[in-house]
Every structure is written in structure tokens, then in C-alpha cells.
Amino acid sequence: MKWKVFWAFVKKEFYHITRDKRTLLILFGMPIAQVLIFGFVISTDFKNASIDFLNHANDETSFELIEQIQSSENFKIGRILYADHELEKGFKDGTSKLVMVIPEDFSKDFYNRNPIEIQILTDGSDPNNAVTLTQYITSIVGSFQQQKLKIPENPQQINIETKLLYNPKSISAYNFIPGTIALILMIISAMLTSLTIAREKETGTIEILLVSPLSPLLIILGKVAPYALLSFIDAILILVLGFFVFEVPVRGSLILLLFCCLIYVITSLTIGTLISAVSKTQQDAMMRSLMGLMMPSMILSGFIFPLTSMPFILQVLGHIIPTTYFIEILKGIMLRGVGLEIVWFPLFVLFLMILFFLFFTWKNFKTRLQ
């Protein structure tokens, strides 16, 4: 009986979703568009980026390294510089993307396996490119080392020191993909659920549902379950796009990552139901989820602005937003490849939030109208 009712709700909700263009658009158009627009913005000019060299060594090995960099299709050699004061010249007139500074005695130190400092300067006003290009350089230097010395890559020997000029607090592609996943899951889970429940209030159908012998919990579960599933599909969609379009890896456990996504989706859904419990109309629910949820999640989660550089009060606010914890988890698992031993804490916080919001939803979603 319970299952039959639950299933009837799920079916009904799928009809609502598939028959409404706006919902479909938010559900599938938005994640794809957001990720691709972002992709378009950052993936400009990865080919033949102009690189300047300030070569203090001027020896055999340094020339080989420059040759190697040039032979990759990502870079072409711009100017050869002779003095420190020329370093920013290429950035200022917009002709170069990077400058590499090779230290004296490069050959000697290289074959004696002494530590070497190679300095890379990048144009931080174009941070996404800058970070990506730096990664390319790093990997080229790595493989150069491997070829020449016939040893496995040894990141300890050549230290590539990067300086992001003009934008010391960098936003990178690697920052962006986890942030986008977090935000989109929040939008879909919280906003769409609050909208769908508010819609039942607006059309008055909620009155019939409440007058039925169903328990409110079953009503909520029946309405929310389809969105949980779809959000989860979206999470996978973005991960796949991130991986294939931007080569954002998942270094840690995929299972753990998906599990965390699920927990975060549930957190957002409980927030969504809470929002709908206090909103009378769809417009109301929309405003509340945009202003009360999206804006703080975007600004205070460390997605765009690093939390550490914010005033204390905003940092505190940032730490009561689930997105903050989820981005932390995503970065940990995707980029640093860490496991549960590191992400257990933010995950635990998300669990607590679920309990907290469920409690309030339970209190607010009454068996009656008021």
C-alpha cells in the first residue's frame, strides 16, 4: 500500500518534470550550459601560447629544454629576454602568456641532480589559462627530466616556482568544476523541490493531499525522491563533462565521491523542503532559494572568493553553508585524491545538517495548512 502510493507520487512527479519545459531546462540545460560556457571561456588558446625566456644559464641543457617546450604544440617561443626588468614586457603588450626563468648552471645542476629552481611567471589577469599553462609546463619539464636522466619523474629535483602576477588569489579550472557541481546540485535539489511543493500550494492540490489519509512524510518523500535521482544523474553528467572536456580528474575513489554527492543532494533536498514549508507561492519559493541559498552558496562558500580572506563574520556565515563543506570534499577527492580519512569531517557536518533541516521540516510541514 505504502509502496504503491509512493510509486504513484514518483510517477506523477516524473510527468510534471517531463511535461514542463522550464523544469527540464533547469534540470539538464543548465548544468550542461554552465559547464560548457565555462569550458569555452577557459579553453581559449591552449595551442601555441607564446612563452618568453630569461635564460641565465645559456648552456646546452637549457637550450634542449626550450627546444622541448617549443616542440610541444601548446607553446611557441616569444622573446628571449636578457634582463629582469624586461620580464613583464610581454604581458603588458599582451603578446606573451608566460615567462620562464632558467637559473645559472642549469646543465651542471641538472646532471649532478642538485635541486633547481625554475621560475614561471604567468599573467594572473587571465587566471584560468595561466594555471592550465603552468600545468602543461610542469609536465613538459617532468618528462624532459625523465628522458634526459633516464629516471622516473622526480618532482623534488626541479622545483617549478610559479608566480601568478596580477591575481595572487587564483581561480582555476580546478576550482571551478567542483564549485559548479556544488552549485548546480544545490540549485536543482533545493530550488526545484521547493518549487514543486509550492506549486501544489498554489494550485490547491496540497489541500487534497493533506485531506487524504497519507502521512506528510510519505508525501514529502514521494515528491522529493525523483529530484534526488535526477540531481544525482546531473552530478554524474557534470563529472563526465569535467573529465572529458576539461580533463578535471577524479584522483580519489569514485564511489566515495558519488556517495558524498548523494549526501549533499539529500542535504539540499531537505533545505528545499524547508523553504517550501515557509513559502506560499512558487515566486516566493524561487526568491527564497535564490536569495537565501544561491547567493550565499556562491559568495560565501569559497567558490569565488577564498573564505580565509574574508571578514570574520562572513567566515562564520560561510561555515554554516553546506556548499562550503561539499566543495572541500570535492576538491579533496577529485584533485588531491584523498580518502575518507580526510573528508570525514565535512561529510559529518553535512550529516548533521541533514538531521537539523529534517527536524525543522518535520516541525514545519504540518498535517494541516497552517
Added chain:
Amino acid sequence: MEAIIVENISKNYKDIQALKEVSFQVKEGEIFGLIGPDGAGKSTLFRILTTLLLPDSGKGFVAGHPIVEEFKSIRKKVGYMPGKFSLYQDLSVEENLSFFATIFGTTIEENYDLIKDIYEQIEPFKKRLAGKLSGGMKQKLALCCALIHKPEVLFLDEPTTGVDVVSRQEFWEMLAVLKQKGISILVSTPYMEEAILCDRIALILNGEILNIDTPNQMIQNFDKTIYAIKCNRLYDLIHYLRTQDYTESCLPFGENLHLVTKEKVEIEKLKKEIITQGFEQVEIEKITPTIEDVFLHLGQEKKEDAN
């Protein structure tokens, strides 16, 4: 046993008093009409009786259960059709009906005999989305949905609002059939002419019950004489008549005015008097009162009492 008992129910929304000490009873197998204009408090009372809202004070019983304490039992026994036909506009006729059947723990087939007559009329459109139906068809579908679990008591909140005249007619015929099957019905309407189709009615205005009776009795008890008067300057005439001693009440009524007098007056004398006051094209006719006259008159009295 009474199907519905309402005892001194009051309800406030912040500063609006929506219901003031409302009391009435609906007998089993009766069609009871709640007649009142917009904002009278009809929907509020329906929501209280269907256990969606709590009253501030007073008691209520539906199908023998107290509305606050045993709301769960009531929810199994009542059918409720909220105002504005609350259906899923983006679900088809069939999908709506089977959804509501499922949540009430039944199937369309199980109780088909009860809705058969009504459902057959909309069955040709069963694949059509509810949002694309005409008002009359929406109304029938909503009624089917409210009936699908064989309720003992049916609550219909303004079921005929926004529906064409023919469908309204048909709808009342359907209610008569349901009554035959032993279902007690509480129905609200802002249309006074529908009052006559109910077994008993309560007139409600600004949250207060003005009168409760059978429609015929209510008209009979209204022992005042009513004149319908037409003329060229209706508004001025109302002002004039209201200052006269013989006038009990005088209210606009479509393109006429309806005059209720304290004692009998002669039509010819009245006509002459009015013409001497400079009104033209005067026509006077003595009429039998309608429910609307009763309503307007009682409403007017209430207003005067308040002042």
C-alpha cells in the same frame, strides 16, 4: 446521526475575523448549501471541517468524529473538492483520477459504480490534459476525484463558480443522484439562484450565519412585501425612498431596485408619488421574494444593527 455538526466555530486570521460563532447541522443524506458572497468565510469553514485548519474556538463533528481530536478518521471518510478545481493541470484526465484513487488507497475499478455516470461524460477525453478541459469538464473530473474513495460526506467548495450555465445545471442533477446514494453533501455557492436546489441552506455573510432553513420556508417566512421598481434615475430614487417612513429597505437589484415596505402600499399611489418627485419611466411591480431578497434584506438589517 448528523453528518456534520458545527457548534459556535470562530476563526480569525490576524486582524480579520473570518468566522464568528457559526453553528449549524447537516443531516445524513442531505444537500446543505452554504450561500454567501466572496469573503463570507465559506472556504475557511470548509477547511476547518475537512481538518485542514484548526478553529480558534467552538466544536465540530464530521461523520461522528470531532474535527480536532479525530482528524485522521475524518480524512478517511470525506471527499473534498476545494475551490478552483484543484487538479494537476499537466496530468491527463485518467492520470489525475488514478493518482487520487491510489493515494486514497483504492482503484478506479473498485468504486467505478459511484462515478460511472459522471465519468462516462468525460471518458472520451481521458487522454487530454486536465488543463486543456473546459470549466464544466474540469468540474466533473474534480467531482470524480473527490468521489473516488466512496466518501460518506462530500465537501464541495464553490463547485459551480466559473462554469457555464448548462454544466451548472447538470452538476446539480449529479448531486441529486449522489444524495440518492446516501452521501451527505455540504456545498457552497455565491449564486443565490442555486440555493433553491439544496435541501436546506445557511446564508452566510462576513463570517456570520444570517439564517438557516429550507429555501422555500425561508422565502415564506419572509412576510414582507417587495416591489420591483424601474425608472430613469435609479440611484437618486434609492436615496429618495430610503428617507421615506414606509420604507424598510431599498436595494439595487440588477436594473431594478427592490423596495421592502413596513406596511402594504398601493402601487398606483406609490407610482404617483415617485413621478411627482420628478422621476420618469417609472414601472412598479409587486413580486414574490427570492433568496437573494432575503439575503440582501437580512444583510442590510445586520449592517444597521451594527451601526
